[in-house]
Amino acid sequence: MVLSQQWKSDHHPSPGIANGHLLRNTAIPSLLFSYCYTHPLPPFDIRRCIRLRDDNKLAGSAHSTEERQSMNTNELPHGYRPIAEAPLYAINLSAIVICIETGLPAKPNVEGYVRLTVDGKQIRRSVNAILARAFPAELLAAITLPGEQWLTCPNFTDYKVSTLARVWSAKKAILLAPGTGTTGYPAVCLPLAGSFPSIPVHILVANAFLGPCPEGMHVKHIDRDRANAALSNLRHAFPPRIDPSAAVALHLSGASVRATAQALGCEKKAVYRALRAKGFKSGATGRPQGAA
Structure with missing residues (x-):
């Protein structure tokens, strides 16, 4: 670029500019000052910036709840399954909950509860309950003994009973510990119509595997041992008639x-x-x- 050496102080009082041409010895700061003086910046609109930020946030949240769910589900690490009520999180059989986006674990508290973010809100869920919903068959198979079979308890859909008189909570993924009342029969407390009545285990086993008890009959322990509520020790029989x-x-x-x-x-x-x-x-x- 050819720089002019002509100087007209009367028409161009500002140093560095002569007839639209740059002078050879002009300093860079003076040129920047002249440009900024002739090209002022537009006024700063804070409301417009906030509006753009909110629009980007809404667009990102919509993408995360719709498109990102299917995208991240296909990218789960081996052994992990998505959590139904919190699609952006996954859990494995070791009860480790991770965020699918970041891969970071969600640490449970001392009580075994973990906090998950769903639609911008935090929910508190039990890790055992999440594990039971994600791996129902695997957890039941892990505690099943050889030859043991399971069926859902009639009138108690969240519980299963086995041929060995064990009761499994499918909702919490735990085995219930039966207690013995004054009758001597092992029993468990199950939710029914807003209360928790004590149900004898042999009644649960008989109703699940033998069917409803016919009228006039009762569930009999073959070896007369009330503590033995296994299916092999139960049958429907008429009340004994003695002299x-x-x-x-x-x-x-x-x-x-x-x-x-x-x-x-x-x-x-x-x-x-x-x-x-x-x-x-x-x-x-x-x-x-x-x-x-």
């Missing part, structure tokens, strides 16, 4: 109700029923006493 005279004779000879029941091959309640039919009444000790 009331034999029950009275054994009772008058000093035999206890348990010994009388064992001798007659029946349960204690059958002995109580026979003694009451003969005019005996239950005393404070629980043993029927004669009342001529």
Whole structure:
């Protein structure tokens, strides 16, 4: 570029510019000042910047909830499955929850709960509950013993019972520990109509594998062991009918109700029923006493 050496101070008082041409010895800062002076910047609009930021945020969130779900599901690490209620997270059989976008784990708290972000809001979920929904068959297979079979409990769809009298919570992925009440039958508390009644385990096993109990029959323990609620020890049978005279004779000879029941091959309640039919009444000790 040919620079002019002509100088006209009367028409061009500003140094560095002469007839639209740059002078050879002009300093760079003076040129920048002249350009900025002749080309002012537009006024800064903070409201327009905020509006553009919000539009970009909305576009990004819409992309993450619709297109990014299917895209990230195909890019899951081996062994991970997406969480249904939080599609941007995944979990594996080791109960490790990760964010699909970043690959970073979501650490649970001491109580076993983890915080997940869904549509800009945080939700709190149990890791065991998430694991049970993601891997229902795998978790049940991991605790199944050889020869053991499982069926869903009638009237309790969130629970399964096995042929070995074990009760599995499909919602929480845990085995329920049965307790023994005054009846001596192992029982578990299950939710039913807003309450938690105690259901004997042998009733759950019989209803699931043997079907509803016919009218006039009951579930009988073959070996008379109430603690053994396995399917192989249960069957539908009619209540035992004993000779009331034999029950009275054994009772008058000093035999206890348990010994009388064992001798007659029946349960204690059958002995109580026979003694009451003969005019005996239950005393404070629980043993029927004669009342001529």
